[in-house]
Amino acid sequence: MAExxxxxxxxxxxxxxxxxxxxxIVSDGEIVGRGATQPGGRPHAEAVALAxxxxxxxxATLFTSxxxxxxxxxxxxxxxxxxxxxxxxxxxxxxxxxxxRTAGQGIERLKAAGITVDVGxxxxxxxxxxxxxLTRMTFxxxxxxxxxxxxxxxxxxxxxxxxxxxSGEDARAHVHLExxxxxMILVGRGTYLADAPRLDxxxxxxxxxxxxxxLLTRGDAVDGWETLHSPQDVYRLHDVNDLLVEGGSATxxxxxxxxxxxxxxxxxxxxxxxxxxxxxxxVGLEGIADAHGRWRAGxxxxxxxxxxxxxxxxxxx
Amino acid sequence: MAExxxxxxxxxxxxxxxxxxxxxIVSDGEIVGRGATQPGGRPHAEAVALAxxxxxxxxATLFTSxxxxxxxxxxxxxxxxxxxxxxxxxxxxxxxxxxxRTAGQGIERLKAAGITVDVGxxxxxxxxxxxxxLTRMTFxxxxxxxxxxxxxxxxxxxxxxxxxxxSGEDARAHVHLExxxxxMILVGRGTYLADAPRLDxxxxxxxxxxxxxxLLTRGDAVDGWETLHSPQDVYRLHDVNDLLVEGGSATxxxxxxxxxxxxxxxxxxxxxxxxxxxxxxxVGLEGIADAHGRWRAGxxxxxxxxxxxxxxxxxxx
Numbered sequence: 001m002a003e004x005x006x007x008x009x010x011x012x013x014x015x016x017x018x019x020x021x022x023x024x025i026v027s028d029g030e031i032v033g034r035g036a037t038q039p040g041g042r043p044h045a046e047a048v049a050l051a052x053x054x055x056x057x058x059x060a061t062l063f064t065s066x067x068x069x070x071x072x073x074x075x076x077x078x079x080x081x082x083x084x085x086x087x088x089x090x091x092x093x094x095x096x097x098x099x100x101r102t103a104g105q106g107i108e109r110l111k112a113a114g115i116t117v118d119v120g121x122x123x124x125x126x127x128x129x130x131x132x133x134l135t136r137m138t139f140x141x142x143x144x145x146x147x148x149x150x151x152x153x154x155x156x157x158x159x160x161x162x163x164x165x166x167s168g169e170d171a172r173a174h175v176h177l178e179x180x181x182x183x184m185i186l187v188g189r190g191t192y193l194a195d196a197p198r199l200d201x202x203x204x205x206x207x208x209x210x211x212x213x214x215l216l217t218r219g220d221a222v223d224g225w226e227t228l229h230s231p232q233d234v235y236r237l238h239d240v241n242d243l244l245v246e247g248g249s250a251t252x253x254x255x256x257x258x259x260x261x262x263x264x265x266x267x268x269x270x271x272x273x274x275x276x277x278x279x280x281x282x283v284g285l286e287g288i289a290d291a292h293g294r295w296r297a298g299x300x301x302x303x304x305x306x307x308x309x310x311x312x313x314x315x316x317x
Numbered sequence: 318m319a320e321x322x323x324x325x326x327x328x329x330x331x332x333x334x335x336x337x338x339x340x341x342i343v344s345d346g347e348i349v350g351r352g353a354t355q356p357g358g359r360p361h362a363e364a365v366a367l368a369x370x371x372x373x374x375x376x377a378t379l380f381t382s383x384x385x386x387x388x389x390x391x392x393x394x395x396x397x398x399x400x401x402x403x404x405x406x407x408x409x410x411x412x413x414x415x416x417x418r419t420a421g422q423g424i425e426r427l428k429a430a431g432i433t434v435d436v437g438x439x440x441x442x443x444x445x446x447x448x449x450x451l452t453r454m455t456f457x458x459x460x461x462x463x464x465x466x467x468x469x470x471x472x473x474x475x476x477x478x479x480x481x482x483x484s485g486e487d488a489r490a491h492v493h494l495e496x497x498x499x500x501m502i503l504v505g506r507g508t509y510l511a512d513a514p515r516l517d518x519x520x521x522x523x524x525x526x527x528x529x530x531x532l533l534t535r536g537d538a539v540d541g542w543e544t545l546h547s548p549q550d551v552y553r554l555h556d557v558n559d560l561l562v563e564g565g566s567a568t569x570x571x572x573x574x575x576x577x578x579x580x581x582x583x584x585x586x587x588x589x590x591x592x593x594x595x596x597x598x599x600v601g602l603e604g605i606a607d608a609h610g611r612w613r614a615g616x617x618x619x620x621x622x623x624x625x626x627x628x629x630x631x632x633x634x
Binding site for chain 2: 256
């Protein structure tokens with residue numbers, strides 16, 4: 001299952017509107033088929049793995065990070081039907097699909113065909129790997145990640161606005177990797193005008209993974225950029241699993257004030273800026289007590305001299 | 318040697334003006350004497366360990382984290398003379414003492430008496446354990462540690478000034494431990510007036526370890542508090558190895574602007590404050606490039622939901 005989840009993880013940022021699923025088929029102790037959701041969402045992971053395994057699927061064990069879909073589409077047959085046809089002996093599913101068109105029906109279809117189905121193996125890791133899709137299914141909007149490069153004292157720039165560079169090369173390379181694994185990047189109009197950012201992925205081999213670009217502005221649309229007029233417009237993004245908000249301060253503050261941030265990535269440089277531009281403005285706090293209990297520190301790691309801090313919003317889902 | 322350094326570490330904050338040395342004597346594979354510098358600096362670690370070992374010192378191996386002193390004092394005889402009298406076969410010294418009254422003469426005196434002496438075992442750990450004393454010997458002032466409780470976005474308080482509490486109980490207990498292991502704590506007049514802080518050690522068993530208190534102020538002295546009129550007055554603190562600067566922002570900024578901070582302890586709470594009081598004001602930077610290369614991130618650790626970040630000033634000594 002770890003292998004299946006890993007295949008799915010590698011497809012993050014290219015599978016939307018579909019989930020980034022991974023699938024592995026094992027026959028006689030050997031992996032005979034591997035698949036992940038393909039760019040744009042089709043073919044599905046299971047279809048890819050079954051095609052690779054061919055006749056060896058029969059009697060095999062199939063691992064998939066998400067329940068196979070139960071609905072036909074103009075883009076292809078339902079994976080649960082493909083599986084019934086391929087006749088593996090056993091299917092191990094990490095997570096049930098919350099999509100109401102499937103939601104347990106895929107599993108039922110396999111069981112009805114006499115296939116043994118186990119659900120729940122690796123569920124937590126699978127949920128983390130598909131957090132964007134699951135957020136969209138639960139809240140009707142993408143998972144929103146806010147990224148900032150900050151000094152020890154939480155500044156994003158000098159008083160002049162200069163922010164090149166707070167963080168070092170390793171941290172910036174990591175940002176490009178995050179971009180590759182998101183479906184859309186958003187900046188505010190101020191950042192757009194000041195920096196004209198390309199927001200593309202500048203990592204060897206991943207140049208084609210540059211995500212869609214969006215601008216938060218009350219003004220006119222800009223060529224090559226999608227437009228959000230307010231943070232609430234994320235509820236209109238039905239084909240985006242993961243949205244990365246890259247700045248600047250006013251945009252970040254607007255998303256935080258509307259409680260529309262699920263994850264924060266801080267690239268913390270070991271520098272003190274002192275007088276400079278703060279990360280955020282007023283985010284709606286009445287007092288310090290209000291600030292507590294909202295964020296949980298996740299795994300951090302060193303990136304050159306900088307450190308990546310990850311914070312996850314604590315929510316009842 | 319690790320045991321000797323550990324004994325010395327436990328004496329940090331009480332040995333000034335003397336170094337916090339640790340000493341262990343081993344005879345026939347058994348520890349027969351242990352010592353650390355006693356409160357106020359006397360007796361020395363070696364004298365304590367030799368007194369415990371008594372006649373068993375003869376022919377034994379003695380580990381000490383700092384070269385034994387070579388100068389008599391009205392407060393006791395030189396440790397190197399005590400050692401010659403006790404006649405261990407071998408003395409293992411982590412670091413040579415930079416005090417010009419010793420500076421290799423303690424080692425020479427042992428060698429002249431026919432004792433085998435090895436220098437350098439555990440030198441880095443010993444230097445870290447006595448960083449305050451070594452800073453004073455090198456720069457003529459205490460090692461200065463700046464402590465702050467900060468939010469993710471580097472704020473120290475709400476716009477109203479309220480800062481109770483940014484960090485949690487575990488972090489606050491750690492602050493009290495740091496206080497116990499410092500010789501003097503300093504705050505600015507603003508913090509003194511606003512908070513009337515006790516700055517004492519509120520940890521069971523360490524209540525007597527509360528350090529001296531100092532106020533940074535251009536105004537009058539306050540009863541029970543020593544006075545520094547400017548950060549440069551640290552060069553007058555000849556009997557302080559470790560100085561802990563606890564705030565507020567103006568005081569911290571003044572020390573940073575004069576490059577008089579050697580170590581920063583950030584207790585980082587997983588909260589976002591947004592609009593609020595920044596950690597520091599203008600610290601003298603011309604641009605972001607100036608800010609780099611000054612601080613090295615040391616070992617961090619989780620303290621409850623908070624995280625301790627340690628930064629050390631990179632200096633040529």
